[in-house]
Amino acid sequence: MSFPVHAITLDLDDTIWPIAPAIVGAEAALEAWMAENAPRAARMWPASERQRLRELANRERPRLAHDMTAQRRWMIERMLVLADEDVALAEAAYDAYFAARCDVTHYPDSVDALERLAARVPLAAVSNGNACLDTIGLMHLFQFQLGAREHGAAKPDTSIFHAACERLGLPREQVLHVGDDPYMDVIGARQAGLRACWINRADEHDRFPPWPDARPRPDLEFPTLAALADWLDATHSEESIRP
Incomplete structure (x- = not known):
């Protein structure tokens, strides 16, 4: 299939990098920081109890479910307060978590695929997560990063896709959204009027998950971002590479 692509919006977690190892590392970093700086909280809130607190945050603060930074800060503050630790430690504790x-x-x-894509069309990040492309070192490849926290609503809400298109200055049908999640990324983008590409990477057993339901499939499906870059090169070869 070939169609005009004048810009690409990209999901981040599980599209450019796997999120699970980063979250495991972040939880370990928080636990180590607490053990050194707030030992009562560290003893009171092992990993299993932190998960319970996460579920409590989701129940008690549903209006901020799209804001992972606010939710995590709230959790850390609760951990400190309930362990009779100094709540002023929350900022440093969050910094340790977020760095990891x-x-x-x-x-x-x-990275190579992003460089190839960015050489052809503008890229923008559209993510429900709170990763920072500046910190990660990829911001130079993107026009902007639009997160659910900054926008005020998360994918698959159509408004976050529309906001990205407005910032790109392009009609929705000329923007391709790329992501790993069939519902948040593919169905959300299609409902918002964008083209959609499903990055369907193989699992640990080298199997490719099937499309989950009978709703219309994505416009494109590839196992890697490199395959998407190959497609863009092949179908847009007559177009000059962006300066």
């Missing part, structure tokens, strides 16, 4: 959360390991194809 942004210490991601890219999929092997990601």
Whole structure:
């Protein structure tokens, strides 16, 4: 399939890098920081109890479900207060967590593919997560980063896709959204009027997950970002590469 692509919006977590190792590392960094600086909280809130607190945050603060930074800060403050620790430690504790959360390991194809894509069309990040492209070192490849926290609503809400298109200055049908999640990325983008590409990477057993339901499939499906870059090169070869 070939159609005009004048810009690409990209999901981040599990599209450019796997999120699970980063979250494991961030939780470990928070636990180590607490053990050194707030030992009562560290003893009171092992990993299993932190998960319970996360579920409590989701129940008690549903209006901020799109804001992972606010939710995490609230959790850390509760951990400190309930352990009779100094709540002023919350900022430093969050910084330790967030630094590790942004210490991601890219999929092997990601950076080279992003460079190839960015050479052809503008790229913008549209993510429900709170990773920082400046910290990670990829911001130079993107026009902007639009997160659910800054926008005020998360994918698959159509408004976040529309906001990205407005910032790009392009009609929705000329923008391709790329992501790993069938519902948040593909169905959300299509409902918002964008083209959609599903990055369907193989699992640990080298199997490719099937499309989950009977709703219309994405416009494109590739196992890697490199394959998407190959498609863009092949179908837009007559177009000059951006300066």
